[in-house]
Amino acid sequence: MVKSYLITGANRGIGLGLVKEILQTETNQVFATVRNLDNVADLKAIESDRLHIVKCDISSEDSIDECFEQINKLTKSIDIAILSAALMGGVSEGPMELTDSRESWNDFKNNAMQFFGVNALSQIYLANKVIPLIEASNEKKLIFVSTGLASLDYTRRAKFAGKIPYSFSKAALSLLDAKYGAQLKHKGVTVLAVCPGMVNSRNFPQEQVEIIFGPFIEMAQKFNPDFEGVMSSEEACKKFLKAIEFYGVFHSGQFLSSNGSATDF
Template identity: 80%
Template sequence: MLKTYLIAGANRGIGLDLVKEILQTETNQVFATVRNVDNVADLKAIGSDKLHIVQCDISSEDSIDECFEQINKLTNSIDVAILSAALMEGDFKGPMELTESRESWNEFKTNSIQAFGVNALSQIYLANKVIPLIEASNEKKLIFVSTGLASLDYTRRAKVAGNVSYSLSKVALSLLAAKYGAQLKPKGVTVLAICPGMVNSRNLTQEQVDMIFGPAIESTRKFNPDFVGVLTCEDACKKFLKAVEF
């Protein structure tokens, strides 16, 4: 029996490698949404007739509507929806540095509004479009992609002060997943927020990995000596799907 996945945000990083991993099983098909269908060379290179690439800018309700008009013509159900599309604002300032100047503060507010809009609010509109298809499926799974930067425990223990805008938006996403779980449990839908770990999702060189992740790795190993470090996208996606396919 054909098993159908939706991967939102599939043009690069975790989303792209999830598509590759899922399509290694012949009985799987994937609807992969991307913001720009003119920039999907890596997806097309997969070369599977069970891959359907659909344009979807999750910051636009019109784009989401058009995306699901296409998807609804091709399938009546989706077994597993993985919402991985997100906006990552890479600031390393801690909260105390955000008011060093009025310019710095205004930049933070702008980044926060954008991050919250994409990483939390848009996820609601997107999820509500896919939920009817999930309810009509056999597995009924809705998966949000979370992050360790949304963990209060990890933030305290690893002393991660930066990425405030992104972290706040992902905390909101984690709570949103819990609220969806509360509402959808009576309908048999499983809702999870899964963190893929510390991942080299942008094909960084080892030097770049050491520079960007080095302090976080060092801090994490102080309270978790068994921490393996930064994962490749491929390894992270295998672990992620193992959690999904419980």
């Protein structure tokens, strides 16, 4: 039986890794959305007639509308939608530093609104477009890609004060996951926010991994003494897909790591 996936933000990172992993199964097809069709060389290199690349800038309602006009012509259902597209990076200071000057405060406010708009509000418009296709499918799963930085427990125990705009927006997404779960559980739709863990999604060499991820690894080890380190994209995507296959409607609305709990990043 053909299983259909929607993956947003599919041109890089965890989104691209998921597309590659999903298409390893010959009965799977993927609708991969990207913000810019001029930046899809890695996707096109997959060379599969089961891969459909569609433009979708999730910060634009018009772009989302146009995207789903195309998708609705190609399929009547989506078994599993994985909403991976997100704004990354941003202001890195902790709250105590945000009012050092009026300029830094204004920069923070603008940054925070941008992140909240893309990573939380836009996900509502996007999810509402795909939910009718999910409801028409066999598996009926809506997955938001989250992060350990959206976890209150992780923030407290790892003592991580930075990345406030990104953390805010992803924490809002986790609550949005619970809200959708509350509305859709009785329809048999599984809604989850899943953290894929710490991933070397750009295949940096090991010496760069230690530099780039060093502070985050140290914090993760404080939070979870059994933390095994940064995963390759392939390893992370396998675990992510295994997790969303395992969890069903009973768990709808929960925030989980791909290791199977909200406290194991």
